Structure formats: C-alpha cells, structure tokens
Amino acid sequence: MSDHAVDVLIIGGGIAGVSVAAKLAPHATVAVLETETQLGFHASGRSAALYEPNYGSPSTIALNKASGDELQSLDVLSPRGVMLIGTEGQDAAFEQDLRTFEMAELSLEDGLRHWPILNPKVVRRVGFDDRALDIDTDKLLQSYAKHARRAGASILTNRAVTAIERSSVGWAVTAGKTRIIAQTLINAAGAWADQIAILANVTPLGLQPRRRSMARIPGPEGYDLSKAPMIFGPGEEWYAKPDAGALLVSPADETPVDPHDAFTDDITIATGIAAFEAHMTHSTERLLASWAGLRTFAPDGNLVLGRDPALPGFVWCAGQGGYGMQSAPAAARHVASIVLGTSPELTAAETAALAPSRFS
Numbered sequence: 001m002s003d004h005a006v007d008v009l010i011i012g013g014g015i016a017g018v019s020v021a022a023k024l025a026p027h028a029t030v031a032v033l034e035t036e037t038q039l040g041f042h043a044s045g046r047s048a049a050l051y052e053p054n055y056g057s058p059s060t061i062a063l064n065k066a067s068g069d070e071l072q073s074l075d076v077l078s079p080r081g082v083m084l085i086g087t088e089g090q091d092a093a094f095e096q097d098l099r100t101f102e103m104a105e106l107s108l109e110d111g112l113r114h115w116p117i118l119n120p121k122v123v124r125r126v127g128f129d130d131r132a133l134d135i136d137t138d139k140l141l142q143s144y145a146k147h148a149r150r151a152g153a154s155i156l157t158n159r160a161v162t163a164i165e166r167s168s169v170g171w172a173v174t175a176g177k178t179r180i181i182a183q184t185l186i187n188a189a190g191a192w193a194d195q196i197a198i199l200a201n202v203t204p205l206g207l208q209p210r211r212r213s214m215a216r217i218p219g220p221e222g223y224d225l226s227k228a229p230m231i232f233g234p235g236e237e238w239y240a241k242p243d244a245g246a247l248l249v250s251p252a253d254e255t256p257v258d259p260h261d262a263f264t265d266d267i268t269i270a271t272g273i274a275a276f277e278a279h280m281t282h283s284t285e286r287l288l289a290s291w292a293g294l295r296t297f298a299p300d301g302n303l304v305l306g307r308d309p310a311l312p313g314f315v316w317c318a319g320q321g322g323y324g325m326q327s328a329p330a331a332a333r334h335v336a337s338i339v340l341g342t343s344p345e346l347t348a349a350e351t352a353a354l355a356p357s358r359f360s
C-alpha cells in the first residue's frame, strides 16, 4: 500500500463532494473517494431534480437563492413551474403553502389549462409559481466532476473508506489498497456522514436519513404534459412531475431509516399513485419503474457546513435533506471559503445557522 498526500480529501462522490472538489481544486490538491463504481449512485442520482428557491428553512433558502446564477451559468436549468392543488377541507394548509412558496392563486379554469387531467369535482383551489425550474442533475454532477478533474483533482470510485486515523499531517484515510494522507478531511458522505464521523472519532451529529419513494408511470394517453408544472398537495402530501413523456409520482414519504442502498415497497408506491389519482380524471394502468433515495437531515433541518468545533481539520458538508441539488453551488462555495480561509458570501447569521458548532 502506497501513501498519497493531498491538501484536502473529500469522502463522498455525490453532488456535495464533487461540487466542493470543483471549488477547491484550483487552489489545493484534492482527492475524492467514493464507495460506488459511479458518481451520484445514491441520493444525487435519485432526486426529483427541481429548483424551487423557497423550499426549506431560511438558511437553505439563502443557499438556494445564492445558487441560482451558477446553476444558470452551468446551463442545467429549464422551465418547469410548480402548482399547488387544494381540495375541500385543505384551506389552511393550502394558504400556508401559498405564502411559503410565494405563489399566486389561479382560477380552476387556469389550473386546468396547465394540467388538463385535474379532476374539477375534487380540486377546489390552485396555486402557481413559474419560478421553479428543472435541474439537469446528471449534467450538473458531471460538469462539477469535469471542472474538478481539469483543475487536477483525483476522483476515485470503487474506494469505500474503511479506516480514518489521525496522522502528524492531519488524517490518514484507508480505502481498500489506497491510503491517503490529508491535512483536511471533508465529510460529504450523505446518509453515511455520521458513520464517517464515528470512523474518524468525531462526535456524530444525529443526522437522520429519511427514505423517499418515486414511481414512474406513463403519461395519460392523448395529453402532452411534458411542459406542465410539477404539482403537489398542501403540506407536501404527494407530488407528481412530468419526466420525458412519463410522470414521476411520489407519496412524499419521509420514513426514518439507517443508511443503506434505498429501495421502496409496493404499498408505499401504491399510496403515492392513489393520492395522485384521487386528484385526476385519469387512472394509471401500469408502473414503468420505482425507486427510493435517502434525504438526510440534521436535527434542525439546516445543512451542516463547516469545521467540526472539536477537530477543525474535519469539515462537515452534510444534512442536504431534500435540497442538495438546488443548494449545491452556494453550499460548495461556502465550504471552500471555510477551508481556504477566505471570507464567506453568506451573512454571519446564515454561517452560524449552518455551522456544526450549533450542536455543541
């Protein structure tokens, strides 16, 4: 086994780790270690791929909004829009979401123009916002990987980290036959971030992976919904989104689980499809595919970005929850500024809301 030394070693080849690698590689020697044989195999490859800037806690919204320009410049955004669907008895939750997402209320007729298969006997109210955009998440991940590699980063797949020790330089990290010495270790291991902390003898933060399931069903015959907005029920009860001629439908489940290669089950998928169909004039004949991914949350729901208070050479880039794609550019810039010691773009209050020290 030969030792390889870098300034910064990043654990995790999802959007979090790869975007930070792209930001740091022009300024430092960087390596990324990823368990799987491909990047983005877990949460980053399973998302609904939406950019909705007003989704999340205030610090997440700040990251989302600060990410918009970079996502535009990477040419990964395209029009989508988002529509809120309220039924009888849902007024309070509907109005809450209308405010949170700064949506305009439409007439049911206008709602039907966007989604012609809405059932007017069931749907009472419709909210709409055209600022939500689709993200080409694969292009985003690959574009950060390309930037990182061009700037000299090594991105190594099929390298599960199994041991982390303190060394005279900082850290000695073992992944199979690879051993890397690094001054700074960045924990971008998604659902496994607390496990990485335990391996490094760092106090875990209580990150909770939550399973979310997705079904892909055929689009309704005779209707072209390809340009239709994503739709969701008040309080994020369920959602559906056009996807290349088909529809993605989710029960918006948030089942707490241990980190693993997530999969869904028939009952959860049936629940999501039933919730969707309850609002539509059409039913679904068949399932094209189904999957699940883990959305991992810190106890307060904010991302965790920054140096560990007890071991400053250990940097957290975790707790991306359901916002990791849309917040990635600003989150990566923030982590890079902390590692490089440059002044962060975020306010002191936002920085504190994201810092791991808030748990100590």
Ligand SMILES: Cc1cc2nc3c(=O)[nH]c(=O)nc-3n(C[C@H](O)[C@H](O)[C@H](O)COP(=O)(O)OP(=O)(O)OC[C@H]3O[C@@H](n4cnc5c(N)ncnc54)[C@H](O)[C@@H]3O)c2cc1C
Pocket: 011, 012, 013, 014, 015, 016, 017, 033, 034, 035, 036, 039, 040, 041, 042, 043, 044, 045, 046, 047, 048, 049, 050, 051, 159, 160, 161, 162, 188, 189, 190, 191, 192, 196, 212, 213, 214, 292, 293, 294, 295, 296, 318, 320, 321, 322, 323, 324, 325, 326, 327
């Ligand atoms: C169904 C669903 C819908 C979503 N919709 C959206 C959306 O519309 N918009 C949005 O912005 N976000 C969305 N998200 C959230 C987003 O996908 C995540 O926040 C984001 O992908 C998290 O990225 P990550 O890099 O932290 O985690 P991951 O992509 O899971 O990457 C972490 C990586 O670390 C690796 N790793 C773990 N342990 C080790 C180890 N010991 N050694 C080496 N590597 C290791 C794993 O193999 C994994 O590849 C959604 C998520 C799901 C599941």
